[in-house]
Amino acid sequence: xxSHVVAAPxxxxxxxxxxxxxxxGHARELRIEPRVxxxxxxxxxxxxxxxxxxxxxxTCGACTVWVNGRRVLACLTLAVTCEGREVTTIExxxxxxxxxxxxxxxxxxxxxxxxxxxxxxxxxxxxxxxxGHAADDREIAEWMSGNICRCAAYPNIRAAIRDVRDGAGGD
Amino acid sequence: MRPFSYARxxxxxxxxxxxxxxxxxxxxxxxxxxxxxxxxxxxRPALLVDINDLPLNRVEDLPGGGLRIGALARMSDVAQAGxxxxxxxxxxxxxxxxxxxQLRNMASxxxxxxxxxxxxxxxxxxxx
Numbered sequence: 588x589x590s591h592v593v594a595a596p597x598x599x600x601x602x603x604x605x606x607x608x609x610x611x612g613h614a615r616e617l618r619i620e621p622r623v624x625x626x627x628x629x630x631x632x633x634x635x636x637x638x639x640x641x642x643x644x645x646t647c648g649a650c651t652v653w654v655n656g657r658r659v660l661a662c663l664t665l666a667v668t669c670e671g672r673e674v675t676t677i678e679x680x681x682x683x684x685x686x687x688x689x690x691x692x693x694x695x696x697x698x699x700x701x702x703x704x705x706x707x708x709x710x711x712x713x714x715x716x717x718x719g720h721a722a723d724d725r726e727i728a729e730w731m732s733g734n735i736c737r738c739a740a741y742p743n744i745r746a747a748i749r750d751v752r753d754g755a756g757g758d
Numbered sequence: 759m760r761p762f763s764y765a766r767x768x769x770x771x772x773x774x775x776x777x778x779x780x781x782x783x784x785x786x787x788x789x790x791x792x793x794x795x796x797x798x799x800x801x802r803p804a805l806l807v808d809i810n811d812l813p814l815n816r817v818e819d820l821p822g823g824g825l826r827i828g829a830l831a832r833m834s835d836v837a838q839a840g841x842x843x844x845x846x847x848x849x850x851x852x853x854x855x856x857x858x859x860q861l862r863n864m865a866s867x868x869x870x871x872x873x874x875x876x877x878x879x880x881x882x883x884x885x886x
Contacts, residue, residue: 621762621763621806622760624793643797645794658859659860660860660861663790663861667766733858734858
């Protein structure tokens with residue numbers, strides 16, 4: 588037996604706690620257990636259902652959000668770990684009722700069919716341009732490979748990204 | 759997912775002491791494998807100690823041509839670090855061949871070394 592046990596697991600397990608998350612520029616207070624993923628906190632506790640739950644195991648990219656400006660997977664992120672960090676979701680992308688240029692380009696190029704993966708695709712696409720890895724279609728495809736589209740709208744997604752890259756979408 | 763406790767620490771001594779003193783505890787860094795395995799009941803921690811605030815995310819060029827990579831440096835940061843991309847392009851390219859951009863932004867280098875088996879039998883919590 589381990590002589591350093593301070594308490595049985597049952598006695599140590601935390602129940603819900605108050606956590607303040609900065610989401611899309613607003614401080615949001617919620618009561619959650621440590622096991623709650625950022626994705627569930629956004630969708631189930633804050634009513635921000637733009638981020639989608641596809642695989643819930645870090646494979647599909649439908650839950651892509653930004654934490655401190657970097658694209659990450661909300662399903663593999665525990666919400667409590669985001670206290671003190673800035674979370675940006677698809678709901679925070681448009682400003683003053685105007686679509687972000689990437690959102691407009693997705694509409695213009697019909698870069699979706701069912702649309703389920705689209706919020707994640709767009710959060711990834713905007714981050715991709717900021718990262719500077721959209722020189723050509725091959726590079727776009729590689730750096731967008733964390734976002735799966737089962738409708739296979741990939742050619743149109745790449746066209747939308749090219750447009751915004753080249754300034755055609757305006758911003 | 760089973761419930762567990764959570765603590766966030768800012769110094770290595772506290773983190774080590776906490777994990778040593780608590781049975782079934784583990785460090786939490788990027789979480790890309792760990793959170794998934796906890797969700798699947800393969801790992802059943804009583805306590806996760808969040809070490810992401812520890813000052814261990816630097817990539818340093820060493821005298822003599824070496825490289826020191828902090829355990830909490832993210833795959834994407836290491837791949838892009840000047841000293842890595844220019845002097846160790848193989849490491850940079852290898853990192854960029856792994857996972858996806860989102861996962862590379864999350865996954866720590868230390869966590870990479872600690873990664874558990876990808877075998878589907880290991881990840882099957884329902885069979886004995």
